[in-house]
Every structure is written in C-alpha cells, then in structure tokens.
Amino acid sequence: MGGFGGMGGFGGGAAGGAAGGAQRATAQAAPQPVASQTLADVIEDWPKGEIRVRMADYMGRPHQRWTITAVPEAGGYLGGPYFKIIIAGTNRALAATADKEVTSVPKFTGAPEQLWRIDQCTDGTYRIMPKAVPGTDEELVLMSAGDCTPTLGKWDFNSDNCKWNFKDMSKDITVR
Numbered sequence: 001m002g003g004f005g006g007m008g009g010f011g012g013g014a015a016g017g018a019a020g021g022a023q024r025a026t027a028q029a030a031p032q033p034v035a036s037q038t039l040a041d042v043i044e045d046w047p048k049g050e051i052r053v054r055m056a057d058y059m060g061r062p063h064q065r066w067t068i069t070a071v072p073e074a075g076g077y078l079g080g081p082y083f084k085i086i087i088a089g090t091n092r093a094l095a096a097t098a099d100k101e102v103t104s105v106p107k108f109t110g111a112p113e114q115l116w117r118i119d120q121c122t123d124g125t126y127r128i129m130p131k132a133v134p135g136t137d138e139e140l141v142l143m144s145a146g147d148c149t150p151t152l153g154k155w156d157f158n159s160d161n162c163k164w165n166f167k168d169m170s171k172d173i174t175v176r
Contacts, residue, residue: 039089050103053094053150065169066094074115074131082115082131084108088169096130100140100152116142125163127155 065088070081085094086108093108094116108114112132119127128142133152140152143162156162 043090048106050095050105051092053102053104065089068116068118068166071110071115074110077117079119080117083118084110084114085116085128096133096140096152098134098136100133100136102142102150102152121157121163123163125165127162128164129155 066085067088068083068085071084072081074082076082086092087104091107092104093114095103095105095111096113097103105114113130113134115131117129117131121127129139130152133140141155141162142164143151143153145151145161
C-alpha cells in the first residue's frame with residue numbers, strides 16, 4: 001500500500017501498526033513563521049550588470065521595493081523635478097533602454113535615461129515617463145505589457161497598463 005495518496009500515504013487513511021500510533025503520540029513544536037527575505041540575504045547573488053525588470057505579485061521581496069527620490073539638480077518639467085527610482089537599499093536604478101524597454105543598472109549616474117517624470121492623473125493614479133529614451137525623441141511612458149512585463153509605450157489614459165499607484169512601505173504592518 002503506501003505511496004503518495006490512498007491508504008497509509010500522505011492523503012489521509014490510517015497509518016497502520018504501532019509506528020503510526022507512536023508518531024501521533026510524539027509532541028511536535030508548532031510551526032514558526034518564515035522570516036521575511038532581506039536585501040542582505042540576496043544581494044550577493046544578484047548579477048553585477050544590468051538586470052531585466054519584471055513584475056509579479058507583491059511578496060515583500062527586496063527587488064520589489066523601490067525608492068523614489070527627487071533629483072532637483074537634474075532640472076525638471078512643468079509640475080516638478082525629475083526623480084530617480086532605485087531598488088531600496090541599493091544604488092541600482094531603473095533606466096530606459098534604446099530598445100524601448102526598462103532595465104535596472106548597477107549604479108545611478110544621473111543619465112537622462114535614469115531620470116523619471118511622475119505626473120498625477122485626474123483619477124489619482126500616476127504616469128511615469130523617462131526624461132529620455134536613447135535613440136528616439138518619442139515621449140514614452142512606463143507601462144505593463146500583458147499585465148506582467150514592464151516596458152515603454154505610448155500614453156493611453158484609458159488603459160490601466162499605463163497607470164501606476166504608489167504605496168508608502170515605511171509603514172509596513174507585520175502580521176504575526
């Protein structure tokens with residue numbers, strides 16, 4: 001019998017004989033929560049060059065936390081300064097590429113493709129645009145392609161793929 005289901009396996013059924021009864025009588029410690037992953041846990045394993053940016057359900061992982069900081073010395077546009085967007089706790093910056101994609105580069109240098117314009121829309125969401133995209137004069141925005149891949153494309157107010165929301169993660173709540 002045995003196996004991965006059925007009688008005496010992982011799927012329920014009776015664990016026969018004295019061994020089964022002895023296992024149930026042994027006290028076991030309650031499971032403990034797994035600690036959240038920290039930047040120190042993973043940063044040494046990250047590639048040293050550019051890293052492709054991707055989106056996923058938010059799980060509090062270090063690569064999913066970004067810091068947005070004004071860069072007043074980089075000039076600005078009607079409504080505000082340009083911003084740098086970096087992975088929190090690092091100097092790894094979000095950058096536009098000549099392929100009209102986005103990547104994270106190892107170090108923020110203040111290059112035009114690393115500077116971002118952030119405009120609040122009338123519906124409360126935000127439009128995020130690079131100051132410049134290498135090799136083109138097109139005005140492009142940060143958008144999601146197929147709701148999973150960040151890319152650059154034309155602004156469309158009617159598309160949720162062009163709109164972003166921000167959350168202040170400095171006020172994280174830990175559930176115990």
